[in-house]
Amino acid sequence: MSQTHNQLDVDFVRKCFPTFDTPLAAKTAFFENAGGSYVAAPVLDKLMTFYQHNKVQPYGYSDILNAAGEQMDAGRQTMADLLGVDSTTVTLGPSTTQNINTLAFACASLVCKDSEVIVTDQDHEANIGAWQRLCERTGATLKIWPVDPDNGELDINKFMQLLTPATALVCMTHSSNIIGTINPVEAVISHCRPQGTRVVVDGVSYAPHQWPDIPTLQPDAYCFSTYKTYATHLGVMFTSADFTSQLDPQCHFFNQSYPQKTLDGAGPDHASIAALDGLGDYFDNSYNHHFGQSAISLYEKTQAVSSLMHAHESELCETLLTEIADLPIRIVGRTNHHGREANIAIASDRCTSEDMSKALARQDIAAGHGHFYALRLLQKVGIKDPEDGVLRISFAHYNTNDDVERVIAVLKSVLQK
Ligand SMILES: Cc1ncc(COP(=O)(O)O)c(C=O)c1O
Known part of the structure; x- marks a missing residue:
């Protein structure tokens, strides 16, 4: 029997992504989502x-x-x-x-x-x-x-x-x-x-x-x-x-x-x-899981599911932004989750973006650095070396609080020295 949820059920979501059952993904906290996300099971099936x-x-x-x-x-x-x-x-x-x-x-x-x-x-x-x-x-x-x-x-x-x-x-x-x-x-x-x-x-x-x-x-x-x-x-x-x-x-x-x-x-x-x-099946199944069966359109179901995804990501985003607020870094963009997506760009005078990315990778956290083809933006906001660019931590709705805690721990250990 389906249960209704007013929050995203992340355990349910992660079970819909078979990649999490593979050895590399199982150990990785994945924050390279803006580069390309994992693929939902019904899409792989089709x-x-x-x-x-x-x-x-x-x-x-x-x-x-x-x-x-x-x-x-x-x-x-x-x-x-x-x-x-x-x-x-x-x-x-x-x-x-x-x-x-x-x-x-x-x-x-x-x-x-x-x-x-x-x-x-x-x-x-x-x-x-x-x-x-x-x-x-x-x-x-x-x-x-x-x-x-x-x-x-x-x-x-x-x-x-x-x-x-x-x-x-x-x-x-x-x-x-x-x-x-x-x-x-x-x-x-x-x-x-x-x-x-x-x-x-x-x-x-x-x-x-x-x-x-x-x-x-x-x-x-x-x-x-x-x-x-x-x-x-x-x-x-x-x-x-x-x-x-x-x-x-x-x-x-x-x-x-x-x-x-x-x-x-x-x-x-x-x-x-x-x-x-x-992808239709993924959103449909997610809707049914979170809200129960309904005859509303796929468009309406998807909007409803998407609101849960966004709320979940915003919560994780706020945790990260709060915890790293005192580190010697520049957050390029807003320093709170309001009016933004959970896609966070960080630069620091203490450490190159490449070194931050490598430090995260050593702890099995995937988050890239560079200009991500928005070269003009990085130049305009004064990032001195756009090739090194910013460290980008981009979330997806399948990220967990534990993933975020891992990022916070690494950034603190690298930047508080
Ligand atoms: C904001 C934005 N626009 C456009 C593109 C280009 O998309 P595609 O890789 O499908 O050409 C990207 C790719 O990362 C992007 O992030």
Whole structure:
């Protein structure tokens, strides 16, 4: 019989990730989640089923071909259901970098030399470089929404100074993969919508912590990567029907009448698409475990489960931030858990980020260092050597209090000397 929980049941969650039963993962406190998460069991099951039973060209006259096609369709439909959107608005590509680059090419007719495109200094390069290159190709002006050099945050007032009637596109991250602060995407969209400015949101760093609520947010485009949301290595890109209809197709000419293929310039891995169906099972099972059976939609279930995940991570995040507050370190970003994701960037004058990362690794704690492709952000907040960069401790909902205590112990022993 199912039991209802108002907190995330972490024991239940960890049992849903077979990686924890492997020797290396069993001894590791894993805080490299922003680089890529572990994969939920139902996703692995669907991946295995596809490879074992019907890894063949989808659809045709044979049953085996049809089974392959149906599994892929199920994966795509499940992703749409998880997001609460129509499946024709979802592009599945090999990665977010690829998807955004394709989108930037598709925006060529929307910008001209009199247009302006706003990007931020806070973003991963995937959501800056593609737009910079678009501006170089079209003669449009690239405007940079600068970060606060003290904490790396974006101020909406600075954005308002940049927005003009000529702004064609605003490209921003929902939360940074370095500082974790949740950005005012709703406010940006509400200022842009009346004048027809398109807003492209990079949710790669946000989605693993809080499942995106696209029906509420209503962005023009929203991208994230499923290899960081407990599934296979793909990029998911939502584009609204209205936006898609204005884009230059990037697919084969004979596929142009299918909106979901318009921005598919790459032909992503079939098995990875089929396996997305398992992510639906993961959220569905988690909902049933925590809240009991219900006839509500998968989108609503996922939002509910995601709230529990976020609350759990926030609690762990607060413990870490409180315990390391007195160490000789700089936390790049907020020093408490409010308004941020549990993705913490640390730098210290006492010890390189590389040495902190190595000290953690010696105690079987995985947490990387560097600029994590947000090189411009690290330069703007004054990190002297961006290659050494910051130590990044990025959580997932399967992390435990014990994992956090281990990190605290190592950081104290290394930095209090
Ligand atoms: C915030 C952010 N945006 C974009 C990307 C690029 O995603 P992908 O690896 O799927 O290209 C990453 C990857 O780490 C990221 O953290």
